[in-house]
Amino acid sequence: MSIKTEKSTPTPGFDPVRRKFLSAVAAAAGVALAPGVMLYGITKSNSAAARVSGSAVSSNVRWGMLIDLNRCDSGCDDCVTACSKENGLQGHGRPATDAQWIRKVDVTNPQTGASQSLPMMCQHCADPPCVDVCPTGASFKRADGIVLVNKHTCIGCRYCMMACPYKARSFIHESLEDQKPHAPRGKGTVESCTLCVHRVDAGGQPACVEACSDTGGGAMLFGDLKDPDSEISQRVAKYATQQIRADLGLDPGVRYRNL
Amino acid sequence: MKRIIYSEIKGRSPQFYALAAILLVFVLTALASAFYMEHSGHYVTGMNNQVVWGMPHVFAIFLIVAASGALNVASIGTVFGKTIYKPLGRLSGLLAIALLLGGLVVLVLDLGRPDRLIVAMTNYNLKSIFTWNIFLYVGFMVIVAAYLWLQMERRMNRFAKSAGMLAFLWRLILTTGTGSIFGFLVAREAYDSAIMAPLFIAMSFSFGLAVYILVLLAACRGSERDIGDKVVNKLGRLLGIFAALVLYFTAIQHLTNLYAAEHIGVEKFILLDGGIYTLLFWVGQVIVGGIIPMVLVFRASGDVSRNAILASTLVIIGGFAQVYVIVIGGQAYPLELFPGMEVSSSFNDGVIASYAPSLPEIGLGLGGVALTGLITLFGMKLLRFLPASLANATIDPHHSVTAKSS
Structure with a gap:
């Protein structure tokens, strides 16, 4: 019982290793996603006919x-x-x-x-x-x-x-x-x-x-x-x-x- | 008819091993040729962007077409009930499988990416006649193997006739498929015709039987078995009829084309001024591969076996000439981009394409023939494909009746 109480109590400090890891993950995700977002932006701005990356080719176009x-x-x-x-x-x-x-x-x-x-x-x-x-x-x-x-x-x-x-x-x-x-x-x-x-x-x-x-x-x-x-x-x-x-x-x- | 006894060939003589060694050398040369072509790229061959199927295809198509034809001897025995052909059935099945394997190996090793054979076996476009052929070839081997087993296993003999009928129908469809590879090419002047299918069937009858006669006579002589004139004469005359059939379909093919003004160009090329192709057509296919063999089997006197061997050899030479004219000649004639107009470009538009077979291509093709030989040779050594005797008295009921009564 006493152990349970201890666990549910938030710790006053923080875990520096964990925070570092999370930041690294966030940064990596940002780097990975950025070109896609950039490309999306470019294609969108360049032409209305551009195909959105990852979307299916449409047979409405020939x-x-x-x-x-x-x-x-x-x-x-x-x-x-x-x-x-x-x-x-x-x-x-x-x-x-x-x-x-x-x-x-x-x-x-x-x-x-x-x-x-x-x-x-x-x-x-x-x-x-x-x-x-x-x-x-x-x-x-x-x-x-x-x-x-x-x-x-x-x-x-x-x-x-x-x-x-x-x-x-x-x-x-x-x-x-x-x-x-x-x-x-x-x-x-x-x-x-x-x-x-x-x-x-x-x-x-x-x-x-x-x-x-x-x-x-x-x-x-x-x-x-x-x-x-x-x-x-x-x-x-x-x-x-x-x-x-x-x-x-x-x-x-x-x-x-x-x- | 006496009960036919089959036996393995001994295969222990120096001649046997010498022949096997020579065939093996050819097979190894083919593998080396294929490796060289794949490693360097196909620019080292005679093929190019105009003539995309070269000498290996000539060999492969000849062997595949002959494969289905070689099975005819078995079909005539089981399906059509001709007694004299029954003892010949087993070798016919073995040869059919061996020829098909030889041809397919050449075809596969000539691919741009032979390492992707697994892709061809797992990705199918069912609209393609090529895909159909993959099923037809594999099915043919399975059916013929089963047919052979039913023939050889005494307890299963009663099913052999049904299997023989299936194999016969399958082989007709298979050769229809091979001919249609060309028949379905709408844009090529030399192909694009429904007649390609029956023409290929006639070719298969003729080439397959020619190969069969040579192998049968060689095997009998090599293993010191009696073979009477009766069976050789019968096979020889049948070959003459098949050779005539090929000439008939060829004549109809060209006459039909000649009647249509739009095809005059390609006909003139093949029949009149196509250089090597015209020569191969008239001298190779028509005279050497058609007329002379017919004269030999129907008219010539003298040794029946010798005439049959000569006729079969000439049919094979003429057959290669014919396949060469169809495959290479048909591609050498330029595509009609603008019918009635003259065209020129940096990509050889409007000009007759040149093609000279290179050594690796010939090496690969001969390797396919050698592989067929090896399979046949060791097949006969391992299993009982060959009748112990094909003497007149053994195989012909009437002969034995006459012998008894006299």
Whole structure:
């Protein structure tokens, strides 16, 4: 009985060890949480379209691109350079095996000689054949329409490369160095344009689109095809646009104008 | 028909061990090749971003297709009740499993990440024909193993027919799956056709039987067993029919494509000006792998065994040529990004892709063949797969009847 009374009585002093421990825990928690709070703040302030970290991708959004070929110069490859820089793609002087996420394609009509140049990359199809054929489900489409490869479950079978009508995918044929933390890659797996998903999730635009408007012809427009008020939706509604190999019925998210 | 007695091969001769040692060297070379390719990355192979499936796939597909075909001999015996084929059934099952394992090992070791095989076995995308094939391959081995056991265990013989029927249906579905890997590729001019499935089934009949004939004759000669002309003649003529079937489906495939103006480009490439692919098609597949074997088994006189061996060898050579043209030739022809237009880029758009098989790829492929050989060899040594005699009098009821009456 006497022992019980003693325990319930508050001690007049305090335990310095315990207090020190609690402060350390509080500080550590603060340090751990701060970037998240900061990121939340930044993304929130940058754009209304940014996805809140940790929240699910919404199918109310469909990211897409509209490329105006009248503004795309055949000599310009700023989009390609920007993509390589952003995602850390380095050539090894072996064009047949080096990865290319975006490339410039010159198209010529053999009967008339008329020629055009256009950027070609993963077309982020609504019904992507690469996703259909992938045995492990590593090729997948996010709810917002971005087609990606899960680098942890890709076994490097390359069936997606056989299935893609756009030749948009590359197989990583060698060991990699100096990777970008936001664009992880892996030898022996397949990869392609991610639509700069790390930028898009933070409310930004793909690097190619940014480069095209900064130093190129401003031919590329990125936006939400499901938002009727977005610039891309309005332009797609107003002007005739084309999808490449539309006959295949894959409904690519990348559209071209003046093709 | 006399009761068929099966026995193990002795497998104690210097020739046996020499053959086993040679096969083992090839298997080890394949493992070293695979390690080299995975360690350095696939840039050391002939493969690239245009031709993503190379020589290992040619070997793997040939072996997998032949695997289902090798089982036909057993099916003809049990499912269709042809007595003369019954003694041949056990070896047929063994060879089917051995060929499939050989092919699958090559396929797996050619993956970008073979270490992730466990991922492929635990993550399934059921919309993918590849995933279906994983189930079909594993199921095939289980069913054929059970079928073999039912054939070999006397008390269970009565179930062998049902198992044989299941195995036969399963193998048809399996080869349909293998052919559909190509048939379902909507964007590739050379594939994208329902005919790929029956074509692959015809190929499996032909390649599988050719391998079977060679292994049977080699095993009988190596273990000094009688093998009569009757059974060899029968198998040889059947091979001729299967070779004709392959030519028929090939002809329909190309004729249909030629009729559609949009496919003229790829047809011209394969049939007319595709260089190595055109050569392999006409000389390799059609003449060496089709017409000559048919002439040999239907028309040629002389030693029946010699003709069958030659015909089978040519069917196998022609088969490799055919698979090479399908797999590599089909990829070498560029994707039609803009039908009717000319395209060019830094990524080889619009140009015929080049591919030259590298030594490690060939080494890996040959290792798969050697593994098939090793499994078959030791299978025959350990269990009773091979009939003690296939002499005319042993296997043919009519022959023995005639012999008795005379």
